[in-house]
Amino acid sequence: MSHISAVASVVILEMIRRKDVYVLLFLTALITLALGAVNFFGDPKIARYLKEVCLALIWVSSLVIAVFTAARQIPSEKESRTLFPLLAKPISRAQVMLGKFLGCWLACAASLAAFYVFFAILSATREGQWPVANYVQAYWLHCLFCGLVASLTLLGSVWFTAVSSNATIILAFVGAMLVLGRHLHKVAMKTGGLAGNLLDVGYYALPHLEWFDVRDLIIHNWPRIDWDVIAKDTLYAFAYGGCFLALACWRFRRYAIH
């Protein structure tokens, strides 16, 4: 475990010292505040609209952070040859991979926390409410989403050689799942035939990333979700994330490094 946490701490240090997360956080805050300053005819729905925009920005930022942090880990270690002194130590490749994952996940969770605190303050100033349980639920599910995306991206990074192609494929896949995921079954029923069957297989086999997107819960201040549903979602994410990581470790072990 100490090996894994050591690798993770380097990932986090790198993230702290790079400026991209601060830029995303700053841009999100700036755009939201600018929109907030423009009060369209004293529209009472402005608060909800603002929250919607802010959350959309947070989701895009978190996706970008998760994908790009995870996608560059292994390729940049390989390219800058830092992988050589690292793997010459008594550490297995699986430990390196798991450490990279843990680092990416914690880094995402930490930056998400900053985003959610901003969101909570924004919405409190507009609506005077602190639905803490809702925030915790939305935050945790969002963290699970980032973990799933990071593990999938790490798997992609030992499969595709170029960082950019990996990142593009993952972003397209995640975007498609978020938008279409819940409709796949319906589409499959309508399509029918072989294509329909394939879509149905996709519906049951692909990770349903959209289940982790509960923005409406905190936009509309709906009653919080049952905790056992959250627990099931957590297990679901761990199962899929575990599979992606196991595949990534297996693939990375067979990787010749020269």
Added chain:
Amino acid sequence: MGLVVSCRVVPWPRASTGFAFGHMSGTIKPILSAENLRVEYRPTSRKGGGPKVALNGLTLAVYPGEVFGFLGPNGAGKTTTMNVLLGFTPPTSGRATIFGSDVRDPSSRQRIGYLPELTYYYKFLTAFELLRFYAKIFGIPAAQREQRIEEAIQLVELGAAARRPIRTYSKGMQQRVGIAQALINNPDLLILDEPTSGLDPIGRMEVRRLIQRLKKEGKTVFFSSHELGEVETVCDRVAILFQGELKALGPIASLMSPGETSLEQAFLRIIGFTPNEESACPISPLSLAS
């Protein structure tokens, strides 16, 4: 072509070498051994013909306490050998062990210090943080860690720069970081890939001194080089590799033919380099700059 390259492999340990282990002849277990290693690289381009054989049937053993020089011109396969020994590259066939365990087993690397040929470390970390990271991976207890790091930094004379990001270091300083990280676990075996290449004369002398000091402390050093002069002064035994094949192995004196006065002469003869017949050797072994 009439180019006959004989392979002179002198068995080790030999009583006549006068080396400290002579009395234990036959009973010492090697610290590092390679048996019949073969490495083929897949052709880089589609039309590029068959696989490139970088290493062909390499067998050698390194014994505790010796300084072993691994010599060969550029492209001979030295780095490839080290990559196999450290588990980076799986051999196409053959087997390698370190401290008796297979090189694919990460625990075989617990007592190794490795200096890569090209030194690149995480540029956003300071030398201090880098060493702490590696010390954690070696499982050095927290109580000893900081002291060990301070010692390593002092040894390579990094001084206050150790608290600056590695991004700001000169090449020589990066090499020092490399040496510090290779020594952080107080290793019994050092694997150094061309430790003096790209260093100025002072840096080279310092590395030579370091190797001698490590030998005095009873460590085993396996290093590759094409700087024959310095090899002569520090090595107990050398192996000469050429085009992926072992051409000679043994104490330096045993490789010299009558009339030869330097290792360089022996080296050139062994790899079959004749300065007048340019066609005899496709690459000049003296094109040493990497």
